[in-house]
Amino acid sequence: MVTGRHRGTKAVIDLGAIYHNVKEESEHLTSQQELFAVVKANAYGHGLIPVAQAASQAGAAGFCVALIDEGLALRQAGFTQPILILGVNSPLEAVLMAQNDLAAAVGDVAFFEQAAPFLKQAGLKLKIHLALDTGMGRIGFRTAEELTAALAAVNQLPEQFDFEGIFTHFATADTADQSYLKKQTVALEQMLAVVKKRPRYVHFANTAAAFWHPQYQGNIIRYGIGMYGLNPSGTELKEPRNLQPALELVSQLVAVKQIKAGDSVGYGQTYTAQNNEWVGTVPLGYADGWSRRMQGFSVLVDGKYCEIIGRVCMDQFMVRLPQRFELGTKVTLIGKNNGQVITAQKAAEHAGTIHYEILSALTERVERQYVWKNRENDV
Ligand SMILES: Cc1ncc(COP(=O)(O)O)c(C=O)c1O
Incomplete structure (x- = not known):
């Protein structure tokens, strides 16, 4: 791949x-x-x-x-x-x-x-x-x-x-x-x-x-x-360790446009704008492991939760934006963004699964970037 x-x-x-x-x-x-x-x-x-x-x-x-x-x-x-x-x-x-x-x-x-x-x-x-x-x-x-x-x-x-x-x-x-x-x-x-x-x-x-x-x-x-860095129990049992989640999933806005009330977004016309709305496109889809079940989930754009509208496509999905954003604005699907956070657990709950599946489903198409943020605390 x-x-x-x-x-x-x-x-x-x-x-x-x-x-x-x-x-x-x-x-x-x-x-x-x-x-x-x-x-x-x-x-x-x-x-x-x-x-x-x-x-x-x-x-x-x-x-x-x-x-x-x-x-x-x-x-x-x-x-x-x-x-x-x-x-x-x-x-x-x-x-x-x-x-x-x-x-x-x-x-x-x-x-x-x-x-x-x-x-x-x-x-x-x-x-x-x-x-x-x-x-x-x-x-x-x-x-x-x-x-x-x-x-x-x-x-x-x-x-x-x-x-x-x-x-x-x-x-x-x-x-x-x-x-x-x-x-x-x-x-x-x-x-x-x-x-x-x-x-x-x-x-x-x-x-x-x-x-x-x-x-x-x-x-x-x-x-x-x-x-x-994840609790095996999801939310049922409190984790007895200070776990640090190791993975963030990030992308960016590659297209931003305003659509009119009545315009629809995505395959199958499952979303139709009620008002004039700003819509952004994010280059990640179900072929990357970001399932179609994530429709309706909110990702973070500049610290603001933005809903995924329309069906998730193979390589891209669309989000409703509260305002116009610059192309290239960072989008966080899992992780921290401007003081807000999305956990793999939250994504799993939305998809009706467990965080194990959300993370292990990420395919080789998704580039992995390795950093050592917390190491100095331990050595
Ligand atoms: C036999 C066996 N042992 C250990 C593990 C690790 O489980 P966990 O990720 O919940 O620690 C697995 C994972 O599925 C397993 O199948």
């Missing part, structure tokens, strides 16, 4: 904020715990390699990604820390993962039998983390019996597999109601009871568990959304 570097639209990523958020979380770790930075999905839209560098400088001991390719990109960039692939992978990729020292999440006993011949032939050993499905319903062993069978399979193939970790993922760690979390932890205890020799890594915590459930964490914190 081609990145748009000449249209005045960019995501400004403050690596100082990433650094701060990781450092701050690290201060809450016990001496047994390590923080692994979750950098899947292009580091939630912030940019894989720069974020990994900032997290690493702040003391992240390892990384979690979803795809083998994300792990390979980290290795190619020279990162030597442990990398865990959280997603399910084909046994056909076992050698590739082992060659690149990528640890694989495994949640299906057939994986061992199918991957072993390839590893044997290559003379390689693959690090594996057994995934436990304690209630997320996504990947992993669901009963103590299934886990027992998996442990037997691993133990039979000590030359091919290094049983490095075991983990689960909580579905509701970010909500006030803890009843389902409790059920998951009961299932977890039952399964862990059959693991006679604990592996090096036993881990359960995403950001939400790190913030609100110290008793259910294990020895790796898989730190994702908190590293980007």
Whole structure:
């Protein structure tokens, strides 16, 4: 995908904020715990390699990604820390993962039998983390019996597999109601009871568990959304850290005109001016990850909230302006502008989604600009 570097639209990523958020979380770790930075999905839209560098400088001991390719990109960039692939992978990729020292999440006993011949032939050993499905319903062993069978399979193939970790993922760690979390932890205890020799890594915590459930964490914190400065709970639970949001999304007015009462704006004629109105055009659209659901949301132009009118187009959208503005006037979609602020949470609420989706949806077309605003506060 081609990145748009000449249209005045960019995501400004403050690596100082990433650094701060990781450092701050690290201060809450016990001496047994390590923080692994979750950098899947292009580091939630912030940019894989720069974020990994900032997290690493702040003391992240390892990384979690979803795809083998994300792990390979980290290795190619020279990162030597442990990398865990959280997603399910084909046994056909076992050698590739082992060659690149990528640890694989495994949640299906057939994986061992199918991957072993390839590893044997290559003379390689693959690090594996057994995934436990304690209630997320996504990947992993669901009963103590299934886990027992998996442990037997691993133990039979000590030359091919290094049983490095075991983990689960909580579905509701970010909500006030803890009843389902409790059920998951009961299932977890039952399964862990059959693991006679604990592996090096036993881990359960995403950001939400790190913030609100110290008793259910294990020895790796898989730190994702908190590293980007956002509260995993949205607005339900108060964040216990001084998180600094790392991303601002900014653009500019590239066209400004006055339309007459009765004129309409955008595809499908969904907006018709009631009065003579000033309208500005902003060069960012749904192909950049700024969804059509953002129609009706207000962005900041010179510190003033201006509504997105008409449908969001593929590459542009239009806003109603309170007055004529100069071409090139800064438009802020997420972030601060002249004393006002728009959070990713607000954008998510408007779109009926979560801030994770708003940020990770930003495509490669959006130029990323990296700054280190807050770093001097920490070093
Ligand atoms: C297995 C697993 N662990 C950790 C995380 C990080 O979660 P968060 O961004 O809420 O910290 C994710 C993210 O989806 C995940 O799938």
